[in-house]
Amino acid sequence: MKRDYILVSILWLALTAIGELLAIFVDIYPAVSSDKGEVIEQAFRVLVYFAVPVLTLVIAVLLYTVATRRTVGLPEEDGPPLHGRGTVPLAWFTITAALTLTVMIYPGLVEISEIFGVEDNPDLIVEVEGVQWTWFISYPEHGVERVSELVLPVDRSVRFEITSLDVLHSFWVPGFLMKIDAVPGRTTEISLTPTRIGSFQADPNFRVQCAEMCGISHARMQIPVRVVTEVEFEEWLAERANAATSPTDGEPVAADAQQFTIVGEKIAFDIDEIVAESDRQIKIVFDNRDAAIPHNWALYESEEAAAGKADLIAGSPVEAGPLVQEIVFDAPAPGTYYYICDVHPNMNGELVVQ
Amino acid sequence: MTATAQSEPQAGAISALMPLLRGLVWGGLGFALGAAFVGVLRTIDGRDFWSLELSMTFGYAIGIVGWLFGAGVWERWGREWLGLSTREGPTGWHRYFAFTTDHKIIGIQYLVTFMLLFLVAGLFAVLIRMQLLTPEASMLSEDSYNRVMSLHGIIMIAVAVAVVIGGFGNYFVPLLIGAEDVAFPRINALSFWMVPPVAIMLLAAQAVGGWDSGWTAYPPLSTQAASPGHIFFTLAIITFGISSILGGLNFLATIIYMRAPGMTWGRLPIFVWSMFATAILALLFTQFFAAAMLMVTLDRIADTSFFVAEAGGEPILYQHIFWFYSHPAVYIFVLPGLGVTLEILAHFSRKPLFAYKWAVGGLLGIVGLSALVWAHHMFVSGMDSRLIAPFLVTTEIISVPTGLVFLSALGTIWMGRLWLRTPMLFALAVVFNFMIGGITGIFLADAPTDVSLSDTYFVVAHFHYTIIGGEIFALFAAVYYWFPKITGKMYSERLGQLHFWLMFLSFNATFIPMFWAGLNGMNRRIASYTPDLQEINIVISVMGFIMAVSFLPFVYNMVRSVIWGEKAEADPWRARTLEWRVPSPPPLENFPAPPRVTGNPYDYGVPNAPAHGVLAVAGASEEDEA
Numbered sequence: 018m019k020r021d022y023i024l025v026s027i028l029w030l031a032l033t034a035i036g037e038l039l040a041i042f043v044d045i046y047p048a049v050s051s052d053k054g055e056v057i058e059q060a061f062r063v064l065v066y067f068a069v070p071v072l073t074l075v076i077a078v079l080l081y082t083v084a085t086r087r088t089v090g091l092p093e094e095d096g097p098p099l100h101g102r103g104t105v106p107l108a109w110f111t112i113t114a115a116l117t118l119t120v121m122i123y124p125g126l127v128e129i130s131e132i133f134g135v136e137d138n139p140d141l142i143v144e145v146e147g148v149q150w151t152w153f154i155s156y157p158e159h160g161v162e163r164v165s166e167l168v169l170p171v172d173r174s175v176r177f178e179i180t181s182l183d184v185l186h187s188f189w190v191p192g193f194l195m196k197i198d199a200v201p202g203r204t205t206e207i208s209l210t211p212t213r214i215g216s217f218q219a220d221p222n223f224r225v226q227c228a229e230m231c232g233i234s235h236a237r238m239q240i241p242v243r244v245v246t247e248v249e250f251e252e253w254l255a256e257r258a259n260a261a262t263s264p265t266d267g268e269p270v271a272a273d274a275q276q277f278t279i280v281g282e283k284i285a286f287d288i289d290e291i292v293a294e295s296d297r298q299i300k301i302v303f304d305n306r307d308a309a310i311p312h313n314w315a316l317y318e319s320e321e322a323a324a325g326k327a328d329l330i331a332g333s334p335v336e337a338g339p340l341v342q343e344i345v346f347d348a349p350a351p352g353t354y355y356y357i358c359d360v361h362p363n364m365n366g367e368l369v370v371q
Numbered sequence: 372m373t374a375t376a377q378s379e380p381q382a383g384a385i386s387a388l389m390p391l392l393r394g395l396v397w398g399g400l401g402f403a404l405g406a407a408f409v410g411v412l413r414t415i416d417g418r419d420f421w422s423l424e425l426s427m428t429f430g431y432a433i434g435i436v437g438w439l440f441g442a443g444v445w446e447r448w449g450r451e452w453l454g455l456s457t458r459e460g461p462t463g464w465h466r467y468f469a470f471t472t473d474h475k476i477i478g479i480q481y482l483v484t485f486m487l488l489f490l491v492a493g494l495f496a497v498l499i500r501m502q503l504l505t506p507e508a509s510m511l512s513e514d515s516y517n518r519v520m521s522l523h524g525i526i527m528i529a530v531a532v533a534v535v536i537g538g539f540g541n542y543f544v545p546l547l548i549g550a551e552d553v554a555f556p557r558i559n560a561l562s563f564w565m566v567p568p569v570a571i572m573l574l575a576a577q578a579v580g581g582w583d584s585g586w587t588a589y590p591p592l593s594t595q596a597a598s599p600g601h602i603f604f605t606l607a608i609i610t611f612g613i614s615s616i617l618g619g620l621n622f623l624a625t626i627i628y629m630r631a632p633g634m635t636w637g638r639l640p641i642f643v644w645s646m647f648a649t650a651i652l653a654l655l656f657t658q659f660f661a662a663a664m665l666m667v668t669l670d671r672i673a674d675t676s677f678f679v680a681e682a683g684g685e686p687i688l689y690q691h692i693f694w695f696y697s698h699p700a701v702y703i704f705v706l707p708g709l710g711v712t713l714e715i716l717a718h719f720s721r722k723p724l725f726a727y728k729w730a731v732g733g734l735l736g737i738v739g740l741s742a743l744v745w746a747h748h749m750f751v752s753g754m755d756s757r758l759i760a761p762f763l764v765t766t767e768i769i770s771v772p773t774g775l776v777f778l779s780a781l782g783t784i785w786m787g788r789l790w791l792r793t794p795m796l797f798a799l800a801v802v803f804n805f806m807i808g809g810i811t812g813i814f815l816a817d818a819p820t821d822v823s824l825s826d827t828y829f830v831v832a833h834f835h836y837t838i839i840g841g842e843i844f845a846l847f848a849a850v851y852y853w854f855p856k857i858t859g860k861m862y863s864e865r866l867g868q869l870h871f872w873l874m875f876l877s878f879n880a881t882f883i884p885m886f887w888a889g890l891n892g893m894n895r896r897i898a899s900y901t902p903d904l905q906e907i908n909i910v911i912s913v914m915g916f917i918m919a920v921s922f923l924p925f926v927y928n929m930v931r932s933v934i935w936g937e938k939a940e941a942d943p944w945r946a947r948t949l950e951w952r953v954p955s956p957p958p959l960e961n962f963p964a965p966p967r968v969t970g971n972p973y974d975y976g977v978p979n980a981p982a983h984g985v986l987a988v989a990g991a992s993e994e995d996e997a
Binding site for chain 1: 513514517584585587589590591592595596681684685686687720721723725727729751752753756760763768770771774775777778779782784786787788790791802803807810814816817818819820822825827890891892894895897898899903945974975976977978
């Protein structure tokens with residue numbers, strides 16, 4: 018019997034050693050791109066260190082007992098009458114209680130204020146509004162309202178002030194490891210500092226993903242995230258603030274402008290190809306007939322550019338229907354371009370300029 | 372003569388279904404009455420007679436009463452209230468389709484109904500996994516997927532609540548404590564007959580658009596979404612809740628008052644203790660589930676604003692009310708599973724249940740603490756952040772009583788003589804699976820890590836490990852363990868082992884990768900996902916399909932063994948508890964006279980231990996034996 022205790026202990030130690038080595042060296046999250054995310058990843062790793070010996074204890078006892086004590090057919094005799102009335106349960110209780118208390122304090126309680134605490138004086142305030150099925154991002158300090166991508170400067174603290182315009186949503190950026198629900202009727206807040214430059218094109222975890230079931234297109238309630246240098250951020254802000262609604266806002270419509278009408282209905286465009294001449298203005302009349310559903314019409318250099326929300330040529334703001342938007346711009350050089358609804362990528366088509 | 376012989380089976384089938392047919396007819400009449408009542412009031416008020424959700428609610432409320440009375444409450448119970456004599460129920464196999472008060476028949480009614488529902492919801496899971504083979508929503512539309520996902524969720528929740536306690540609790544608690552039946556046999560039947568309307572409503576909801584808010588039905592989505600399917604859902608839940616509360620009442624009364632002489636609390640089989648603990652939860656907490664659903668219903672049909680932010684309501688309030696039940700609910704799922712597991716581990720290790728009193732303390736400790744942990748489901752809900760620390764503390768503390776159950780399991784098998792029959796294999800698997808489920812719960816209890824893990828596939832993997840790993844595996848352990856007692860036949864051990872290995876290996880291979888998917892940015896309840904997640908999803912889906920296939924040998928084994936199985940003796944496992952002292956299957960009254968309990972149920976290997984219980988001879992009284 019004593020031999021059994023020794024052997025199972027050896028098995029337990031061996032399994033624990035393997036487990037802890039894996040815990041030290043294996044990556045848990047893919048790239049972690051925020052300061053709080055790094056705290057969270059470390060907390061996760063510490064919990065794994067504590068969890069491994071518990072897991073391996075159970076596995077060791079199971080494996081050892083099954084390997085050495087199984088019978089063929091009905092057992093001829095009973096096992097030893099170990100009742101477990103004395104020190105063993107008391108020791109188990111004490112050890113598990115101590116373990117629980119430890120884990121509760123670290124990495125539990127001590128990190129709550131760090132993760133859930135909100136920065137009083139952040140470098141940047143970003144307002145977020147969740148609405149079925151997109152996100153409106155606003156930078157109130159910089160006069161940029163309701164854009165459809167989240168652009169942030171690296172290494173600058175941000176406070177997000179989040180609400181919902183309809184049902185519960187949840188503001189989650191997987192790459193930042195941070196998340197909080199968007200609740201109608203109240204403003205929820207989180208803050209963090211992005212620590213890595215990146216974009217959705219290179220890393221799909223650079224996205225704002227809704228993480229609370231919110232209806233039909235919950236899965237696609239995403240907008241891309243870009244973390245850029247401070248200089249690039251200032252440039253982007255300036256461009257956005259000046260652009261107001263469209264890159265050519267206020268430009269007079271020329272007499273020979275080519276006009277095309279596109280209808281957005283039942284989450285689809287009615288035409289998927291526009292052929293236009295170069296050297297003339299193009300005026301797109303976009304008729305959004307889907308009540309309460311946000312659409313826009315945005316023209317990009319290519320399908321890949323559209324996916325990464327880069328190289329925007331012209332576009333309208335994302336707004337809920339029913340409403341009519343006009344987008345006026347000079348026809349680009351001859352070639353094939355790609356237009357899309359930024360909220361619903363299945364709504365798309367090609368603009369062929371000849 | 373030939374004509375008579377041919378007509379008998381047909382008559383048999385029709386007359387077997389008479390209670391169901393009468394229930395449907397009376398239910399329909401009740402529905403019409405309820406809908407007409409509210410329709411007349413509306414017409415007087417100058418509005419339309421029919422408004423789907425409102426008429427549905429009142430119609431259903433009366434219709435349910437009609438169904439219950441038609442299905443048998445009137446014939447065998449209600450008549451008494453008016454001084455009329457009750458009518459005899461059917462005999463033979465017809466009893467399984469009727470309002471029968473025999474706890475063994477009700478147990479089988481629950482078992483068959485919920486195992487069928489389990490397989491149906493499993494098919495929905497197969498659909499889900501087929502959809503998730505590709506990143507785009509190519510197979511099902513987004514709406515269909517959300518509805519299939521919601522249906523999969525709620526049917527499995529209902530199965531998890533009812534299958535072990537309704538099936539095996541009903542069948543075996545009276546046998547294990549030496550009783551003739553449960554304390555309230557007619558309430559027992561009533562609890563079961565409330566279940567068919569629940570299933571009908573959930574499926575009928577699909578005809579009017581289903582509901583997409585999962586089984587959690589958070590408002591404002593559930594109060595604002597256009598589909599009337601949401602009402603069908605809330606009404607079904609309220610019905611199911613009433614059934615569950617009555618069941619809890621019944622088990623508590625039975626276990627407290629109907630134990631045979633000598634069956635002290637210290638000699639109670641651990642499975643009965645787990646039923647006692649589960650019954651407390653069902654009796655005391657289910658009301659909150661019903662309340663939350665009622666409030667959603669009222670927000671939809673009566674312009675109340677419990678959860679309407681613009682009118683001063685609070686969506687987060689719903690989550691508090693909902694989870695106040697739904698967290699204890701997960702212990703309703705798991706405690707029966709742990710009870711079955713400990714029971715089987717003891718008998719199949721031929722050893723006493725290790726640290727019996729501590730195990731009981733663990734079960735009761737879980738019950739007490741489960742009332743204090745609910746808001747760990749709400750760490751990222753936007754609730755006041757001062758609530759986070761207390762709920763982290765209570766949630767972590769609950770791992771201590773849970774650990775005591777593991778102490779008992781490991782101590783019981785240690786140095787035992789392990790008879791690795793199918794029930795034992797499943798019981799051992801529970802220990803392994805639930806350990807993984809429990810440990811991963813710590814990562815969710817820890818609020819900082821929970822911020823990144825909440826609403827991702829990490830959570831999905833966690834709860835499938837605890838519920839399937841802790842309850843469903845135990846369910847199958849119980850099925851194989853008690854199959855010979857219920858049917859009088861023995862199942863095929865070969866097929867049982869095939870089922871076990873296929874299921875155990877594919878289950879782990881399906882759900883371990885899900886933790887990884889959650890860590891890599893895949894959230895829950897999505898019909899499509901980012902393309903980088905496709906590989907892991909293919910692995911999960913393929914393993915999931917194998918797991919689905921693993922139920923085929925099980926179903927075949929059950930059918931084949933019931934029909935052609937070898938006759939089983941009364942005590943094939945040489946176990947000490949009372950159910951093995953009676954024939955297989957047990958007679959109507961279970962015991963010829965109340966048995967006398969003279970020893971502990973698990974005193975294997977104890978020298979000169981008295982038997983756990985002896986059957987008195989029929990007709991003998993206690994005075995005679997003194």
